[in-house]
Amino acid sequence: xxxxxxxxxxxxxxxxxxxxxxxxxxxxxxxxxxxxxxxxxxxxxxxxxxxxxxxxxxxxxxxxxxxxxxxxxxxxxxxxxxxxxxxxxxxxxxxxxxxxxxxxxxxxxxxxxxxxxxxxxxxxxxxxxxxxxxxxxxxxxxxxxxxxxxxxxxxxxxxxxxxxxxxxxxxxxxxxxxxxxxxxxxxxxxxxxxxxxxxxxxxxxxxxxxxxxxxxxxxxxxxxxxxxxxxxxxxxxxxxxxxxxxxxxxxxxxxxxxxxxxxxxxxxxxxxxxxxxxxxxxxxxxxxxxxxxxxxxxxxxxxxxxxxxxxxxxxxxxxxxxxxxxxxxxxxxxxxxxxxxxxxxxxxxxxxxxxxxxxxxx
Amino acid sequence: xxxxxxxxxxxxxxxxxxxxxxxxxxxxxxxxxxxxxxxxxxxxxxxxxxxxxxxxxxxxxxxxxxxxxxxxxxxxxxxxxxxxxxxxxxxxxxxxxxxxxxxxxxxxxxxxxxxxxxxxxxxxxxxxxxxxxxxxxxxxxxxxxxxxxxxxxxxxxxxxxxxxxxxxxxxxxxxxxxxxxxxxxxxxxxxxxxxxxxxxxxxxxxxxxxxxxxxxxxxxxxxxxxxxxxxxxxxxxxxxxxxxxxxxxxxxxxxxxxxxxxxxxxxxxxxxxxxxxxxxxxxxxxxxxxxxxxxxxxxxxxxxxxxxxxxxxxxxxxxxxxxxxxxxxxxxxxxxxxxxxxxxxxxxxxxxxxxxxxxxxx
Numbered sequence: 119x120x121x122x123x124x125x126x127x128x129x130x131x132x133x134x135x136x137x138x139x140x141x142x143x144x145x146x147x148x149x150x151x152x153x154x155x156x157x158x159x160x161x162x163x164x165x166x167x168x169x170x171x172x173x174x175x176x177x178x179x180x181x182x183x184x185x186x187x188x189x190x191x192x193x194x195x196x197x198x199x200x201x202x203x204x205x206x207x208x209x210x211x212x213x214x215x216x217x218x219x220x221x222x223x224x225x226x227x228x229x230x231x232x233x234x235x236x237x238x239x240x241x242x243x244x245x246x247x248x249x250x251x252x253x254x255x256x257x258x259x260x261x262x263x264x265x266x267x268x269x270x271x272x273x274x275x276x277x278x279x280x281x282x283x284x285x286x287x288x289x290x291x292x293x294x295x296x297x298x299x300x301x302x303x304x305x306x307x308x309x310x311x312x313x314x315x316x317x318x319x320x321x322x323x324x325x326x327x328x329x330x331x332x333x334x335x336x337x338x339x340x341x342x343x344x345x346x347x348x349x350x351x352x353x354x355x356x357x358x359x360x361x362x363x364x365x366x367x368x369x370x371x372x373x374x375x376x377x378x379x380x381x382x383x384x385x386x387x388x389x390x391x392x393x394x395x396x397x398x399x400x401x402x403x404x405x406x407x408x409x410x411x412x413x414x415x416x417x418x419x420x421x422x423x424x425x426x427x428x429x430x431x432x433x434x435x436x437x438x439x440x441x442x443x444x445x446x447x448x449x450x451x452x453x454x455x456x457x458x459x460x461x462x463x464x465x466x467x468x469x470x471x472x473x474x475x476x477x478x479x480x
Numbered sequence: 481x482x483x484x485x486x487x488x489x490x491x492x493x494x495x496x497x498x499x500x501x502x503x504x505x506x507x508x509x510x511x512x513x514x515x516x517x518x519x520x521x522x523x524x525x526x527x528x529x530x531x532x533x534x535x536x537x538x539x540x541x542x543x544x545x546x547x548x549x550x551x552x553x554x555x556x557x558x559x560x561x562x563x564x565x566x567x568x569x570x571x572x573x574x575x576x577x578x579x580x581x582x583x584x585x586x587x588x589x590x591x592x593x594x595x596x597x598x599x600x601x602x603x604x605x606x607x608x609x610x611x612x613x614x615x616x617x618x619x620x621x622x623x624x625x626x627x628x629x630x631x632x633x634x635x636x637x638x639x640x641x642x643x644x645x646x647x648x649x650x651x652x653x654x655x656x657x658x659x660x661x662x663x664x665x666x667x668x669x670x671x672x673x674x675x676x677x678x679x680x681x682x683x684x685x686x687x688x689x690x691x692x693x694x695x696x697x698x699x700x701x702x703x704x705x706x707x708x709x710x711x712x713x714x715x716x717x718x719x720x721x722x723x724x725x726x727x728x729x730x731x732x733x734x735x736x737x738x739x740x741x742x743x744x745x746x747x748x749x750x751x752x753x754x755x756x757x758x759x760x761x762x763x764x765x766x767x768x769x770x771x772x773x774x775x776x777x778x779x780x781x782x783x784x785x786x787x788x789x790x791x792x793x794x795x796x797x798x799x800x801x802x803x804x805x806x807x808x809x810x811x812x813x814x815x816x817x818x819x820x821x822x823x824x825x826x827x828x829x830x831x832x833x834x835x836x837x838x839x840x841x842x
Contacts, residue, residue, distance in 0.1 A: 208647065212574065212575065212647075213574065214576075278649055278653060280646070280647065280648050280649050280653050280657060281647045282644060282645065282646045283574065283644065284643075284644045285570065285574075285644065285645075286642050287641040287642050291642050295642060295644065295665075297664075298660040298663065299661065302656050302657050302659075302660035303657075
């Protein structure tokens with residue numbers, strides 16, 4: 119059962135941050151900066167009303183928002199507090215549309231937290247939904263695109279005060295143009311991927327994401343076995359428990375790319391799991407055999423605490439476990455896999471659900 | 481005396497092209513592609529009314545247009561015929577403004593001709609003015625910026641069909657963002673640098689540019705001594721008559737950069753003149769002594785015909801003469817020189833008017 123409406127208070131933010139980090143599959147930006155921004159915004163502007171999509175009228179305008187850019191930059195540069203209001207004003211002045219609610223485009227990572235700050239500063243409610251159910255690196259990798267919602271406006275706002283309204287011909291061009299502008303602004307911008315009425319969002323977004331992230335953070339906090347609690351909450355497989363023995367990572371074209379190798383300890387001694395990265399964890403392999411791949415979720419967590427380790431925070435020698443679990447069903451449709459399956463990232467392999475791969479590898 | 485209104489016919493295009501090439505100072509894009517586009521548009525849509533700025537009502541909306549990108553790309557890729565209409569439609573649908581007239585942002589090179597095609601396709605008159613009186617490589621290098629007209633909208637349209645509306649904080653950001661989008665679209669886009677009422681354009685643009693370019697082309701055609709005719713028409717100095725002995729040229733970040741060396745023949749034997757290039761000819765030097773520099777105009781012409789040789793058409797061994805003449809007075813103001821003087825292009829030298837330098841070097 120989805121709760122129709124609740125107030126997101128400062129005290130909920132730590133749970134939300136833990137949950138968003140888990141759903142971030144290594145990306146979506148550092149939750150620390152999103153947490154700082156959300157805490158400061160709630161202190162200054164008050165708590166945020168989180169509302170189920172069905173509480174909105176059909177013509178209420180929803181802005182799905184996210185930060186776009188390289189996580190390594192987001193890690194060091196806190197967004198300007200004026201960006202969200204500048205975007206809101208541009209939509210009102212130029213497009214003559216009044217935004218009724220903010221939605222997180224991606225619940226994973228900082229992009230699950232920052233919308234709390236943006237909603238607080240804009241004085242708007244937050245929709246209890248997102249457009250990924252996780253994090254993905256490219257602009258067109260959203261459920262709205264998979265559901266066939268045509269691009270209308272991509273609105274961008276940067277720390278300098280530049281605001282841009284793009285009308286790209288399709289999702290690939292939305293990605294290419296938004297990325298070019300984000301890179302020109304120093305590899306970090308605020309973006310609304312669409313400006314849509316609630317009626318258009320229905321059935322095209324993943325509902326309950328904010329509540330789910332808070333719940334994940336809470337079970338981790340309340341359990342004495344956080345990884346066990348996560349496995350149960352997420353219905354996740356543990357691919358390996360070990361330590362980080364190799365990291366290769368570079369920032370190029372607005373992305374972090376690379377790979378990490380985890381060597382097993384304890385019962386997993388002698389095993390090596392490699393994870394391929396483009397902002398997020400994309401594919402996990404053991405001896406060349408795929409254990410899990412996008413669009414299913416792969417998250418590296420600290421073995422002691424269960425805390426997610428983002429791709430930009432991976433360090434040699436970390437004790438880490440790898441969890442993998444099923445994505446939202448929309449990503450397993452033909453268009454979902456075209457958009458964010460292994461081939462969309464340049465891997466020449468057919469997608470197989472993580473639950474099948476895990477059974478086969480036992 | 482400015483003629484208030486005249487019809488630009490297909491028969492005027494060759495003169496216009498010759499004149500725009502001369503005013504292009506080597507850049508502004510190849511006149512051949514602009515000529516093809518203008519001829520086809522006039523054949524399909526009819527001749528274009530060229531009107532003095534004072535024939536427009538104060539609130540008539542003017543769109544100063546130009547192609548943005550590397551000339552080497554413009555040389556090979558003819559703009560889509562739909563770009564101008566897509567831009568016109570976006571301004572109408574999104575900004576709810578009806579464009580009353582097209583203006584050339586830069587009269588030099590292809591950007592002096594292509595607006596004829598855009599005006600014909602949009603069914604609009606062309607203002608007899610431009611915002612440079614020549615060609616310049618960067619977006620903020622326009623008289624409107626020098627005159628302090630605040631940026632409102634930069635509207636871009638590309639061959640793919642993407643349309644973008646930018647609200648940059650200032651001219652430098654207009655350049656940076658527009659360039660990033662143009663590069664993302666394959667290094668060539670159509671751009672309106674502003675969307676302004678005629679009242680705002682008055683005093684902030686260079687009037688009579690289209691008529692002037694046609695006149696330059698005509699005196700070249702009608703004279704048996706085209707270079708002599710050019711010197712008289714432009715009040716130009718000839719810096720050298722010689723042949724091209726060295727060219728260095730590369731395309732990077734959306735620009736053509738490099739230099740050309742011309743070795744004197746006849747009375748100029750034993751002299752070497754080097755010209756520094758960023759899309760346009762920026763500085764001409766003899767033995768390290770500056771003979772002319774931006775914002776004054778420097779054009780390389782074919783010694784036999786007087787035809788301008790664009791930076792992307794320079795070839796080893798060409799017989800070439802170099803002409804230089806004074807820019808519009810707006811460029812010699814403090815803000816004009818800050819925007820497009822030698823230091824704006826990274827040259828550590830004080831601007832001196834070409835007529836002073838020429839007298840000193842005799």
